Amino acid sequence: MGGVGFAVGVLGGLLLAHAAYATIQYRGMLKIVEEEFSGPPMNVVVELLVALVLCIFSGLTVPGKFLSILPDSDDNRVVSLPANLDFMIFNHRGRVFPSNADLKLKI
Amino acid sequence: MVGAAEEAQLNRLETQVDNGGGGAWEYLCHVRKLKARRPDKVLKHGLSILNNAKARSNLGAEEWTLYEQVAIAAMDCQRLDIAKDCISVLSKKFPGSTRVGRLEGMLFEASGAWADAERAYERLLQDSPHDQVIQKRKIAMAKALGNIAAAVEYLNKYLEIFMADQDAWRELAEIYVSLQMYKQAAFCYEELILCQPTDPLYHLAYAEVLYTMGGLENLQTAKKYYASAINFTGGKNTRALYGLCLCSSAINQITKGRNKEDKESPDLQSLVAEALVKDYKKKAPAKLPLVTNTLKSMKLIS
Known part of the structure; x- marks a missing residue:
């Protein structure tokens, strides 16, 4: 998906550049026929709109997934507090339940 | 979190x-x-x-x-x-x-x-007197020895210096609750809510302390905090739902026979009761009759 999105973005950029080039050419032509510039021609406007859509598409897909900002979504909903490890104490029932005696650190 | x-x-x-x-x-x-x-x-x-x-x-x-x-x-x-x-x-x-x-x-x-642990920590504190972790260990040690009063004293001293330490506030709140000093515990939870305004569990704990203290004003505040806990969890915290039910029924009992102004509007109560029933229907149908009977006896559903 990332590759496709990137390619679409490049295409959009090229279209934008082409639209700019076409406008410059159009103004040059207007100078020759001695008319006033009132607005870009139709094909440039269409090109700009297509380029806009393509650039938005790639801008939304390339950087990655959207993250939820709702406080009650599964990503953000807080279900438990972390164990307060800085204040942990050791006189609890762990003493009574001996762990597996085979465990040993080999040095 | x-x-x-x-x-x-x-x-x-x-x-x-x-x-x-x-x-x-x-x-x-x-x-x-x-x-x-x-x-x-x-x-x-x-x-x-x-x-x-x-x-x-x-x-x-x-x-x-x-x-x-x-x-x-x-x-x-x-x-x-x-x-x-x-x-x-x-x-x-x-x-x-x-x-x-x-x-x-x-x-x-x-x-x-x-005694050895105490000595070891003292030696470390001499080198770096503001080491938070070592000071916390000393507090935990007082707690482990059953010397809760000393632990509270150390914690208060510690929090005067390191006021932004949430873990310490939480520990102090839990110790106060275990000592049934609810007013002080409520203060600690207020601090925690200030630090983490979007953490529903602090809202829930604060509401629980207020509910335990009782009294109309506290109950009404507790109800608000239960409601905000429900808001932050999207109604998926059953404990907050139950808390709201209990608060409503306690408020109803206190305000029984008073004039209309003090009374609670029945909308929220029935809404919460419905949410609870719906949750149980979906996740634990076997327990549903128990819940409906309890809610009926609290006059939250008919």
Whole structure:
């Protein structure tokens, strides 16, 4: 998906550049026929709109997934507090339940 | 704070590792990140990595973090021999380190040599008097010795200096609740809500303290905080739903026979009761009659 999105973005950029080039050419032509510039021609406007859509598409897909900002979504909903490890104490029932005696650190 | 998705991932990793599916290091990282307390699993899987020279060297510098994690887990399981081995490896690598010194102090604590632990911490505090972790260990030690009054005193002194330490506020609040000093506990939870305004569990705990204190004004405030806890969890916290039910019925009893202004509007109560019934219908249909009977006796549903 990332590759496709990137390619679409490049295409959009090229279209934008082409639209700019076409406008410059159009103004040059207007100078020759001695008319006033009132607005870009139709094909440039269409090109700009297509380029806009393509650039938005790639801008939304390339950087990655959207993250939820709702406080009650599964990503953000807080279900438990972390164990307060800085204040942990050791006189609890762990003493009574001996762990597996085979465990040993080999040095 | 532990999110729902993170907790689910931790549990998934735990079953995967327990069934021999690999991913032990990822699991241990997750335990560390979420600050979960699962000493037996950490000990087992941590040792399996540490005893495998190749897996251990793959970790690079993280190896020493793992030694520390396993040492603390071993103390938690009362496997002092393993803890001692881990700490000796660490002190060989980092001689004179405060962090290793703290581990040694904790080892004294775990073996019940309180005087030695006290001495070790005092020595470390002389070198760095503002080390938060060591001061917290001293507070925990007072608690472990059953000297709750001293623990409260130390904590208050500590919080005068380090006011932004949420863990300490939480610890103080829990100690106050265990001593039934609800007014003080409520103050601590207010601090916590100020620090973390979007954490529903602090809202919930604050509401519970207020509900326990009782009185119309406290009950009404408690109800608001239960409501905000429900808001932040999207109604998925059953405890908050029950709390709101209890608050409403208590308020109804107090305001019985009073004029209309003090009375609660019935909309919220019936809404919460409905949400509870719906939840039970979906997740535990066997318990549904019990819940409906209770809610009926509280006059929240008809």
